[in-house]
Structure formats: C-alpha cells, structure tokens
Amino acid sequence: MTSGCSTEPLGCSCGVDFVHLRMHSEYSMHDGMVRVEDAVRAAREDMQCALALTDLNNVCGAVKFYKAAVRSGLKPIVGCHLLLRGAFGDTSSVLALARSGGGYRNMCRILTAAWSDAATCVEARVDMRWLAGSPRILKGIVVLSGALDGPIGRHIIAGNSSAARRSVDDWLTMTHGSFYLELQRCGHSGTEAYVHRALELSMYARVPVVATHPIQFMAPSDYPLHGVRCGMTAGALGAVATGMFTREQHFKSRESMSRIFRDIPSAISNTCAIARMCNLHMDIGRLRRPVFAGCSPCNEASALAGTLGSGIRVRMMDGRMPRRTGQRREYAARIREEYRIVAGMGFCGYFLIVADFVGWARARGIPVGTGRGSGAGSLMAYMLGITDIDPIEHGLLFERFLNPERVTMPDIDIDFCQECRDRVVQYVRRRYGNGSVAQITTFGTMAARAAVREAARAMGVSYTLADSIARLVPIRPGARVSIPNSLKEVRMLRSRYASEGDVRLLIDTASRMEGLVRNMAVHAGGVIISPADIQDLCPLYQQAGSIVPVSQLDKEDAESLGLVKFDFLGLTTLTILSMAARCVVGTGRAVSPHALCGPKCDSATFGLLQAADTVAVFQLEGIGMQEALRITVPDRLGDIIALISLYRPGPMHLVRSYCRRKQGVEAAGVVDERLMPLLGETYGIMVYQEQVMRIAQAMGGYTPGEADLLRRVMSRKQPMDMAAHRISFVNGAARLGIGGSSAVAVFEHMDKFASYGFNKSHAAAYATLSYQTAWLKARHPVEFMAANMSWSIGDYDRLRLLRIDCARRGVPLRAPDVNRPSYRFTPITFYGSEGHGYIVYGLGAVRCGGEAVVRDIARCREDRPFRSLYDFLARINSRIVKRSAVECLIKSGAFDCNQGCARATMLAALPAAMRERHEPTALLWRIQQPTSAACLVAPGAWRFAVQHEREALGYYFSIHPFSLCRGAARAIASMSIDAIRRRARTHATITMCGVALSMGARSGPEGHSAMVVIEDDTDLCPVYCATRYVAGPVLIRSPLVVTGRVYVSKDRERLSVTAMRLGGICPGAMLGRATVQGIYRIS
Template identity: 35%
Template structure:
C-alpha cells in the first residue's frame, strides 16, 4: 500500500511531562495504521525518548526523526519596563538530519538544561547555534516561535531580522512553519509568515501539534493540563487546547492546507532529508592506564596477583594453613585466576574491573564502609583478589560464569553497596578522577499511579475532597505489587458502586483511567552512575535535577546502555551505616573491631539466630523469618546462605525439607549419586542457580557457560528452547551412563527448581552482612541497638518495635534528657538497678535521641546539644531558656520536649514544664536580644548568673494515664511505662496470655486464647485469592508487638475500636503455616480492655486522711457510675482514733483511670482494688 503524503513533524509524546499524552509505542502504532512513512518526535526541551522512539519506530518500518521543541531566548523582544524578569522564551523545532545533527542536538539540549537559570526555565540563547547547527533542520515554531511571537507583539521589523538570523544559523535548512488549529494567533501571523517565506525564498511547512492521539482523549488531556498548571477544569482563564491538537490523518491535513499543498509536500521532503537513525553503540569506558607504559590487561594481572597473595596470606593466618607456592591447596586458586583473567581479557573488560576496584579501594581507604558483594559478582575470584568483594568464591562454590559468561557476551555488572551516609563521597571521587563532564547519574520517570491520578482528577474537576479521598482509599495500595485502576474497579465492588451512582465520579474515573500510566515527573535513579570515555553530551542528552549537583542523563537505565555508556550501581545500604555507627560506638569504649576479620563461627551470634531473636538483623528480621530460624537452629554460615535464598515465595515450600534433613528427621536423598558433592551442603535440596549449572556440568558435560544458558532457558520457560535443552541434557547424560528416562526425570526436577533458584553469590554476600549484623547484636547489644534506632530516627513504628526488643534483651531504654541525650541515640552506663555483673556489655543502656521526638527537628536539637557541650549542662529550665536559639525553637517543640520527659531533670512535673513553653520562649527571645545588643541580662548580675527567678505556672499534675498519653504522642510510643502496666491485676485475673509466650510456646498452636494490647497500627487490604477484604491489626503488650488478621465480618466493629484508640482484649486463634513455620493470629472477637476491667473488678477500698477529703472523690465516682463494682471508703473519726467504713451507694465502672483519678485527689492515702 502506498504511504501517506504527509508526515507529522511536531509530535509531543508522554515524555513532554504533564503535557503530552501519547505513549511512544502508541505513536508508532498510529503511524503504521495511517500508513505514514516517518514521524518526528519533538518533546518539549528534552530528548528523553530519543533512543526508545528511534528503536521502536525503526522496528515497525517507520523512519524515526529525532527532534526537540526547544525554548530559546529572543534577543529582539522588548523588555517590559515594569518587570525585572526577562521576556518569556520562544520555541523552535529542531530536527536531526544526520549523525552530526543528532550530536549537535545532544549538545544543544544539554547546554539548555545545564546552563539555564532554573528560575526562568530551560532556554538557550540564539547565538548558541553558532557552530552547533550543522545537520539540523529548523522549523520557525509558529506563533510560539521567535518570529511568530514578535509578529504577535507588533514588532514586524524585528521579526524579519530574527528570521534572517535564523536563516544564517540554518542555511538551506530553515522552514517557515504554519499551523492551523483554529487559534486566533495562528491566523493573525500566517499572512506575514507567508510574505517572509516568499520574500526570502524560504520553504513553508505545515505542522500539527499532536498532544494526544484522538478526540476520545481530549477531555482527559485537558484535565492533565489542569493538573500540571494547578487550575480547575471549570476555569475559563487558563491554558486550554482544542480537539485539533490530535494526531490527524494525512487526509485531514491535506484538506486543512488545500490552499498551500507545498506545505504538505514539504513534510515528506523533510522526512527524506532526515534519514539518520541512532544505532546501538558498544560499551565505552575510560582507558584506566592512559599515560602509563602498560595495558589494562597487564595492570589487571599485576593487581590481581598482588591481591590474591594478600588474600591467601590472610587465609593462612585465619585457617592455620601454610603457603604452598602455587601447588597443593593453592593450585585451585591460581588456576581459577588464570581462567578468569583469560575470559575478562578476551571479552575486553579489564578496564571495567580496574575502575570498580579503584573507587572501592578509595572508599575503604577513606573509612567508607563497602558491602562484601551483591549479585553475581561475588562469584569472581578476580573480584575477590581486587577487594571488590569479600567472599572467597572457591570456599563457597560460587561460579564466575554466573557473573560473566564467555558464551553470552554482555557487560559485567557489579552492584556495589556503600554506607548510605557516605555514598556521595565516592561518587564525588569518581567525578574528580574522570572529569565532571564524563560522569552523570541516570534519570528515572515517575508514572501517574491509580490512587494519585484519581486524587488529581478529582481535585481539578472540583469533586468534594471527602469523596475523592474515599474513592482513592478504595484502591488497594500495595507498593510491591501495584494494582491498576481497572483492576481495582474489577476487584472492589464499592468502587464500582460509587461510579454507577454518581455522574461526576464516573467522569473522574473515566479520565483517570486514560491518564494512568503517563509520566508525571522525572527524578534521579537511586544508584545508577555512568562513566564515559568522553564528555557525555557527545553520547546522550543531559539534564539537571534540581536536587542534585551532578548532571543526569536524559536516557533512562535501559536506553543509556544502548548509547554506549556503562552503568555502575552505587547503592546506599542502610545496614552498612548501622554497622559503621555501631562499630564507632564500640570504639568509643576503646575496643577495636574489624568486621572483615570476624570469624564465621561466633557462638553467641548463632545462639541469637537459633532463638529467633533476629529483630533488626539484616535479611533475617521478619516475623516469619524468625520463626524459621527457631526451627532451623543455624550453626554454620552455610545455613544463613541457604535461608536467605529459601525465604521467598516459591522456594519457601522447601524450608521444612531442608530443616528436617538438617536435623535428621528426614533422610537425605539425591536425584543421582553423582550429585552428592553438589547438593550435600543443602541436604539434597536444589536451592541455588549455581547448583543447576553444576548439575548440568557433572551429569551432561555442559561447560559452565553453556550451563548458564540452560539456567536462563529454564527460568524463561520457552517451550522450544526447553525441548532443545532437554535433548542436549539427556544426550550428555547418556554418554555418562545415565538412562534417558532418568536423565529426562532429572531435567524436569532441575527445571522445577531452576524456576525459583536463587543466585548463591548474592545470597552468600548478603548472608555475610546478616552475620555481621547478628555478631554486633549478640556481642554489643546496646551499641547495635543505638545505631539501628538512629538510622530509623523518624520511623516511630520501627522505634517502637526496637523498644520492645531492648526490653526483651534487658537493655534499658533511658528517657530523653535535655542534659544527657544526644541528637541521635547514644550509649551510656545504665542505672545501677540494671547492672548485674562486671561485664560492660550488660551494664549499658540506650539513651533516647532528642531528634527522635516527633516534631522537634534535627537542626534545633543539634543547636541545643552544641550549646550544652560548649557551655556545660543546663542548670534549670530558665538557664535552658537563656541559652537556646529562639530562631530554631518554638512553643510546639518545647511542648513536645516536655511531654516526652526531656525536661524531667530540670522540672519534676511534666505538666508544669509543658505549660511553661510560652514563658520559656519569651525568656529565650529576651536573652537573645540582650546577647545581640551586648546588654547585661535583665535578670542576672555581671557574671551572667540569673538573680531573678521567673515563676513556672501552677497547674494540675498529669495522671499516670495522661502522662503516658502525652509521652506517646510526643515520641510515637510508650517509653517510661506501658498502658497495660496499670491493668496488671486484671490481666492476671482474666488469664491474658503475653505475646512473648504465644510466640515461644508450641503447645499453644491450634488453641483459642485471649491477648491484650495497645493499638500500634491498623490497615485494610483485599485478598488477591478470594477478593475479600481483611484487616491487619498491630497491638503491643508489655512483652512484644504482634499482628492479627481481622476477617471481613469484624471490620466495621474493629474500625470503631481502633478509632477509639483504647487498649483491647482480643480472642485469637493461633495457627502455624506449614510452608514457613510462621505463627499466625486470627481474631475471633475483641473488646475494650477498660470494659473488661470494669466488668471483672469487684470494687475499691479507698482510705482517706480525713473526712473532708470526700468531695473530689465523689466527682470522680460520679463519672464512672453504672458499673458492677462497689466502693468502700475508710474515714478516720474521733480524732483519727478509729476508722469508719462507709459503703458508697450505687455501683461503678472500676477502671485504672478511676483508681488514678481518686488517688490523685488530696487527702487520699490509698486506693485498693478488690
């Protein structure tokens, strides 16, 4: 079929963020459907989709034209005398005509982003085209172009001059652009543009500006513009396009420009001139040995030989071996080294290894923790020798071919974990070493997700907020497995009901469905960094992320590699930061620890894991994992590797088999006796991808490179490839005496495991981090917990769980103290009551961090701690007020500090300290003014000592319940006590089972019991299996936190109790899942603990000091009338010589807060529950 006689030269894809609504693949599909031979992608100020568009268009037989709609400064525009800002920038459409034009486009777009003043947006001066316009076709931009905007502004002469300048920059490559969307501005300038074109013999070209594919998308796109601009759909004075901004057919365009057919014809001529297509570029890396008299291969050999000798020397010292001069036990290492070097050099990657080794060694030399490895890289002996990784691959049977396969050429890919606080320093080093213009981070794009797009559409369509909020909350929110809006509508009947019952809701959802998945914003990839052998703008367009001082590639991770750049992952791993901080806490006590030298057989570490006490331990901290550890009873490092690999959906089903075989409860079996050496370590269970490869090698004669291809084929389950591999596998096995039927059975068995098999190199590397974490927790518990809590400073849920863990470990968590706490969690000697022996590990506590108090801010607390360290502890609350910076502190922060107990050492009554916040602020402000004016204090003598005492307000002291409630609100959980403390008698009477007992007593499995707890959290989800809703309620008692499942029929009642926030008594069913050995709690019923207390208590006996103390007590009782308990009052009579007992009429709800309220009244000596 003949192709269409029109080509779109000005298309905005979804990469014109929050502006375009055409996905790249949809653009290509549209061109194919309309028989258009070519199309130009001209997104606003970017080439984000350059390679993606070029690749997909070419694959579909469409000529891709890479272009950009670029904003330029117009030097001819007159400055508005009343405005300081320069005139708005105009638009030019630039199309890459050739390879040189494409490279110039890259540089121009990069300059526009990197050199523009952020406050005025991306724009380029016209003179920037000098020397950078070759190979570029320029369209004048219509009414938004520099010529058109001058005409609209009444500057016709300037418009003509501007056209001459553009013609000079783009000789024989400038086209006068005409647009007909029915806009008044287009019509106003068309005649002048045609006059200019004919006067200067410039060709004209017709363009349309598609932002969406068809009219069906018009209203949704209009909504998108409102979302971007912060306007409402109903507004009239806003940016608004008409439905002509769609992807029109050639026939429509021909009719539209029937009076100017040459404008249509020129679109095809331009397409023929733009014949360049971007091709994939092989990897480009800096020459590491440039300027040196040796090759990268020679340097790599020298460095690995040196490094391996150092590693083997350490191995000798650690294991008591003797060096054997490359024979004996050493021979395998040297042979493996030669093998790996040969492959690395043959594939051309020695420079890659040298670059990685260099920045890792720099990090280690500068006290920046580096992870022992990540991914398959730990399987390389060369990497181990270069100190890139810290696991001996031979000792743990890790395979090089899993990392770098000589039979499948692809770039090696080391993912490097660094301490998250110091990662930026390593990237800075790389910039300095290779040049700032050779290094960049990688862009990522955030899409409009279901919940967000519904909220955004609802907002701009002025749907009442409660309605939009309700709609969005009906969409399940699972970040790990995000549900689309269409899926949510299908699974959530309430959402469909809302759509059916309200017309506005239907419109909101309809538009949200069309906008979902469009790109909303760009940001920087968390880890990816590229290093080039030349300035990067010669290979990719660059972008500036306002949050980063590094340039960012405009191509994302997938496409940046197609452009020849090699990605290095600089990952920030929080656990390394935790370990680093914990080690420094230990060093503060004069103890040096080198985690890399810690032996892998530390008894306390395995004992901790075997008890399931792994909260906070990397990879091993989940409730389910802790249950597995208790069943596994790990006693060797290989057990940790195995459980890291097994504890995932799929392979998790093999955990019971692994555990039972380890402990002799099940016989170890192997698919074939030849596999005992491979599978012996894992008791016959195939766990690792490397085992799959080794099985193919041993049974069927595969090379390890071939075996890696087999592993991949099994993982992808492509039928044709699997049958081909089956034939190869069985043939090789038969050659080794294994019957074909048996070989085919083993192939199927291996394929089943290969589907879920885990990379052993990665598992081993992360197992080592897990082991180091367990080592620190077992041997230095206070330091470890202070470190891990510091890294979760603002996560109150985690801090609450860690508080429970400290309690279990009998490590005291000391209240925040303005005179003792640091900004972060610290370690200090525990109060005498906690010190049981002379072992310093048992005599330490964790002091609560000031900055962990909600709403006080790190910066303010840094200033407080700095002042205290400089000038000594605060003597009293007004000394504190005199010395703080009132610019960094406010009334609310002071209230939070008081509520958390931080002023307890200065003011004994928290209620009084809380009420004094305004006085403290006024005092602080006056003191600051005096300091600034160098005046003598109004309240002090010449020494600065306060002589006049300001008064604290007189207020009623908080009850214990009120004190705890204020503490919880300030900290996020209870520190000094627990809400259940006051219910101790009731809990015993009602036979409430503590959480710790539930999780440790196997005899309770299958039973129904009663538990109690304060509410920590509640969420609702929808089961993917049944489609029914369920709740997950997290409670905390005095021994542990626990989660229970609430079924659909209990949800409404649960919501009411959760909203009330009071402690609960829950009847639960305890069960255990067979596949992961995890204890599960299902809620059968629940009720308020206070209600249980009121129903179970028989009454109170109140002893008064004198008979006139009854009034306040009576008021407290009246508030609790109508219960079951009786109250007896003991009153002294006859000059305190006798005690009279008086029964108070009526019955009362006897609860802890009633007891506290009565005990707080003056004249009450004792309140006893009966």
C-alpha cells in the same frame, strides 16, 4: 552518533507524501500519552515513511523510538520541543530536529543548558540570550518556529509585524538558514488569522512554511484520559480547561493532513523535504568502554595482572588464602582461567576501574559491602578487594557472573555506606572528568491500581466504586500485576467486569493508561563512566540536592548506546555497622576484623538467630523470616544463605521442607541419586541457580558457559529454546552413560525448580552481612542498638519498635538529658564488660527543632553543666532554641536530670521564665530549688506526663498507658497485638485490647466508616468500623476492647481488623477486675 545521507527517495506509492514532525510521547510526562511502539505501528499502517519524536525539553525516549522505528523500516527523526526564555522574561517555544550526529550533539548541549536550574521538564528553559551568543550551537539542527506558541507567533497574534520580521531574521541567522515557519490547524482559536499572516511573512522574508500536527494522544477517544494526564502533575493542571489542548490532537493519517492543508500544498511537501534532511544515525550496540585512568587500552591487561598479584599477596598476609598446597593450586588455576576470560572479552579496564574506586574508599575508612549480585562469584574480584567473600569456599560460579559464550557487560554492584556514597562518586568524577561521569535516570510508570483510580477521576466515577475495584487488583512483592492478568486471576473482578457496565468501562479505560511513564527519578546506584563527553550522547540534568548530573537515559538505553554502567549503591546497614564499630572501638575494646569481614561459628550469634531475636538484623528482621528462623534453627552460614534464597514469593513453601529435612524428619529424596552430591548442602532441594548449572555440567555434559545459557532459558521459560536444550541435555547425558529416562526426569526436575532458583552469589554476600549485624547485636547490643536508633531519628514508629526490643533484651534506654546534648543516641558501656551498659536518648529524636538546636545546646554545655532551667534559658541562644523547643525538651524529661522539679511546674513557669531569663526573679529562683525525685511527676498527673512524652518523642516512652490495665485486658483478650500479628489467620475472629491513639471518620454513599488506631505495649493496629452508625464516643487514649475479623498479609507486615464489637474497659479494671463497659455496637 554519526550521520549518513539517505540514498532512497522519501515518498509513498499512494501519492500523498506527509511526515509527522511534532509528537509528544509518554516521556513528555506532563502532557503526552503516546506510546512509542503505538506511534510507530500507526505510521507504518498509514504507509508513512518517517516519523519524528519531539518530547517536551527532553530526548528520554529517543533511543527506544529510534530502535522501534528502525525495526519497522521507518525513518526516525529525533527532535525536541524547546521552551524558551526571552530577553525580558517572556516564554515561548520552538521545535528542533536533528539533521545529523553533530546536530544531535548540539541539541543535547542545548537541553543540558535548559535544565541547568530546573527540576522538571516544564520548568526547563533555553535562554534566548545564551542561544544568540552561541553562534554554532544550532548547526546541524532544523528549527521550526513553534506556530502560535513560538516567539514569531506571539508577535503575529499581538499584531506586531515588525517584531515578527526581526525575529525571523534573528532565527535565520542563528540557524544558518535552516528555519521554517510552522503552520498548525488543530482547533485552537486564532489559528486561521495566524496562518494567513504567517504566509504573508513567509513571502516577505522568503522563509518556507511547513505543516505540523501536535500529536498528544493516539485516538480521539483518548482525549478525556489526556485531560487527566495533564492534571496529574502540577504545572499542567487545568491545561485542558484553559484550551491548551483540543480533541483534534490525535494521530492523523496522511490523507487527513493533506485535506486540512489542501490550500497550502507546499506546507505538506516540506515535511518530506525536512525528513530527507534529517539523517541521524545512532550507533546502537557499539561498546564504549572507559579506559582506566593513567593507562592506555593496550596496557590494561598487564596493569590488571600486576594489580591482581598485589591483591593476592594482601589476601595471603591477611590469612584469607588457604594454607595447603592442593587448595592453593585450585585457587591459582581458577584465577588464571578468570583472567584469561576477562582479558579475552576486553574487560580488564572495567576490573581496574572498580578495584580502584573500591580501594580508594576502603583506604579512607568508607565502609564497603561484602558484595552483591553475581559479581561475588568472581575469585578475581575477591583478590582485587572488590568483594569480600571467598567464592570457592561458598561454591560460587564465575560463569554466573561473566559468560564467555554470551558477551554482555560485567555488572558488579558495590554497596557503600549511605552517608559516604557521594564521596566515592565525586572521586570517580575527579578521576575521569566531570563530563564523563553521570548518574542514570529511571522512569516511574503508572501501576494498575493507580491507573484505575486516575481513570475513575477522568470519568467522574465515585471514589467508593473506584477504590473497591482498585483493591481487587492483587499486590505481589517484587512483581507488577497488570489489569488484564488481574481479570484472569481474580474471580470477583472478572464477575463485576462481566455484569456491571460502568465497571467494564472503567477497567477498559484504566487498561489504556496502565504503564504510562509518570515521573523521572535518579537510579538508586547506576553511574555511567564514558570514554568521552556524555553530552555527545544525551543531555544531562541536575537533581535537587545532588552534585552529580543525571543523564536522560535509563539503564536499558545507556546499554543500547554501549555505555558502561557502574553501580554505586548506598546501604544503610553499612552505615549502622560502621557507627556501632566506632562506638565499640571508642570504649577501648577491639572489634575483630574477621568478625566484621567474614563469618565465624560464634555460639552467641547463632543463639540469637535461633531465638529469632533479629530486630534490626539485615535481611532477617521481618516477622515471616523470624518464624522461618525459629523452625530452621540455623547453626551454619549455609542455613542463612538458604533462608534468604527461599524466603521469597515462589519458593517460600519450601522453607518448611528444608527445615524438616535438616532435622531428619523428612527424607531428602531426589529424582536421581546422582543429584545428591550436587544438592547435599540444601538437603536435596534445588535452591540456587548455581545448582542448576552444576547439574547441567555433571549430568548433561555442558560447558560452564553453556550451563549458564541453560539457566537463563529455564528462568525465562522460553519454550523453543527449552525444547532445544532438552535434546542437548539428553544427548549429553547419553555420552556420560546416563539413560534417557533418567536424563529426562532430571531435566524436568530442573525445569520445575529453575524459575524459583536464586542467585547464590547474591545470597551468600547478603547472608555474610546478616551474620555481621547479628554478631554485633549478640556481642555488642548497646552500641548496635544505639547506632540503629541514631539512624532512625525522625522515624518514630521505627524508634518505638527499637525501644521495645531494647527493653526485651535488657538494654536500658535513658531519657533525653540536656547535660548530655548529643544529636545521636549515645551508648554508655562499663569498662571491661561486653553487652552491659545503657543508651542515652539522642536529642535529635526529640521534636525540638533539629540539629541546629542540639548544636547550640552542646555549645553552651561545653563550659559547664546546666544547673537548672533558669541557667539553661540564660545561656542558650533564644533565636535558635525557641520556646516550643524548650517545651518539647521539658515534656521529654530532658530537664529531669538536674531540675528536681515537676515537669508540669516547669511548663507552667516557662512563659514567664522566657521573658525574664536574664533577671533572676523569685519565680525562677523557686524553679531551681531541688525537690524529691518523686515530685518529678505530680500525683495523679501521670496521664499528662506520658502524653507529653508521646508528643515530644513520638511514642510512649517511660510507661505505656496500657500497662496499667494489662492484667485486666489479658483476662479479656489473651493475645497481644504483636502475638495476633504473628499467629492469627486472615478472616479469623479475634479479640484484642489496646489504647486508642487516633480516630478518623469518613462518609460516603454506602454509609459511615471510621478507623481507630489502637496500641498496646507491643504493637499497634488500625481497626476499621464499616458501619452505618457508631453508638457512643471513642475516647482517645482510652483502653478499648475490639472483637472483629482480622486481616494479616502473607509476610505478616500488614495487620488490620474490621470490628464487629468495640467497647471500653471499666476504670475498675485498673484494679484487676476484668469488666467491659460502654459497648459501641458495630452493624
């Protein structure tokens, strides 16, 4: 940041000079709803010459505001609204405006201090004692007194003139005279009394006054919406009702402000005087590259060459380099070319930094991913150990990653084990300094459906109407559908908008709220490494639970300021792979390094993929993807790469075509035979962006860099650029002897598929990881499933799904056992076997109180096994392992191993046992006497036992109640819930059977509605009863038969049924008679 003096006079031709110095944008997430672009446009239309952005305790929107203002020819003034904490705990606020680069840097440090122990912007406070004790911290900053909410205003309203004068003197000293008394007239009570006394104080203390208008929204009609905005977040609830804001706080014109303060003209003119003082210049676009630790910028190229040579030798020793001389020449030529491009673009330090922290992680056994994104296309990254897939082997292109003809920062995304990601970031902080490393923030915005519901709340529209409109807005995975686009696409929404006035008003209102910033969070993986202190560029804040500070810049703003972002992403799959591999090694069996580092043609693995047995397999687990695997019958890694690329919105319809062509059922037709060598791996279908680039080079005469530019233009559908490239492609084809008609046909074919094209580098890296997880599941299922279940502790739906998969694969899952007190699931495999063994249930997955309880049980178990419940109670710490925890353990079956007594008996005796655990009474003595195993569940008590298991474990474990009537149920409804999810079509009428898990009811103006969740032994499904009445009770845990219309999402992940008939299965059906009784009519 630098400052420069403006040589042009600040003024306007109309003779009214005023500048807005106080404005909350949408980045004041609790009370602002001004979009930066709208404010800049309004200021220009009003012939204003400057504008200030002063968000609440943050400068999150400063870079966007600065860029928008400069583009519009408006002078940007960057400031912030600071909340203060007084010496006695009282709160007030002032306004700070940066005069220069130095002032902006000081403002960033003030904000960082304010956020040191805050979670939100309304909680951040600047401590007045700290401010007074930092004499130079306000240098370069203009401070406005805060009007009624400022410390001086509070004294004036309280009638304490002497305290007000002392406060003025203090602020004049702290700001070195750069201080103004702030006047406002926006409809608050007590305003005129404050203005009158503030003018008296101004004359007494010889302090100038300035007029401001606190802008919270753009137009008066936005006032009701602003009330909702304030009520959306805790801390601002009721702000409108208590009079904190008024209808006047919209963007006012210069003439309006001049009229309001016509009796105090100096207050108006002083706004321009302050604007002339503020000359902050942000170095937008200046690249701030970090320097590799222990290396000077001029030595980075030679250091990279040395590191690259070492990496090549390691790959050769590992056998990961080709042996034939011709192939090695190809590798050497590509490495030299990539090195030339990287060195020429000045990115040697970037590669060294990434290679350093990835190497540090690998050396400490921290699992690192094979690669992600376009970085997998770099052979240099492969040789440096940054990625772990060979780009030449997979046909990946370096220019897709780094294009010498389009200078942008390289972007290598690195996946780390979820548990160890923070360790790597901490290493980087130590290496480059705590002040130079920070995470990136990200902003959540209000989506279309949320905007409709929030607008309805503001307008008093019924929930039923709001929900019916919100549900008409389509949901597309990976894409955000706006309200205007929804009106174009959805006929029902368009019809209601045209015919119903209240719906039209609701949609128009929601459109104005859509897209507003709603919250700030930490970016999933983005970390900035700066060559200097990051506080020189932006404030920092601390996210709860994280030790790494977060910048108030998002990804785009960080790039605008030239900061370099590195992606440290946490991937749970790597954690699971690591856990499973450690378990395999722990049994004395070796895991082949190449099995977990690169694909092999393993028949068991591809057999598993062809059978679509892919529960818990990375990227291949979804029901839709399983169906794609079944029809494709993959037998090579290329098939997995293609499926990952095709199974997305857009090209998903090409999956069947790919399958038919692979099997020879459909001809692999192309528009020009010369395309076949380039599209052969995907049977003539254009799947990858790299294929577009290769076609441009082979048939259009493009250079690799030009081909990447064409790929970008085609994916973004830029008409003017497309027209220019069409001419270039045809001309280039002509130079290669290709006719004009053929060239046009090929170009149009590329244009048609380019928007669907996927980054093959990313797909290849993730397909490799998919293969690795499939290999472990095929070869070491016990360890693999145990690791997945351990990672899913607390997610009971996921545990239920994994338990079903274990049963399907024949992997026994033993009940919890207090004599095997492991928090995680423990795989037990038989020596010398592969895939044979069982899993002991982890006590952490029992609802018994968490890790502390398990640790205490494990501590007591170290001496000797627990012989009985009495022995257990006598040894554990009852302050940690409470009665509720013991009850859960009994219900889960954790005492079945050694007690030999019915669970119901133990539960009945537990209260007395807890009281008398140190006195071996006769009761306790009876508890520990062994009985036959058949008595563990008393006759007729199985229903209570399985229900107890569900309470303790979150799902039915040893036996599902539905299994007792499965035969009769299948006579009524042949398909299971899982089969319906996989095969049924939306709106089809189906019949399903299951056990009622829960029921909810709701009433509204349109009648009653109910939702019953039913479950069989394969899956569960919500059943909606849109009804005026339900005749008869629905008993929880009773077997039910439902006939109704089914809804299944396109990806088969969401399933629901709207019931037309709902009935119970007769108890006689337990014996096999297929009868339905007690019909609950739905109308």
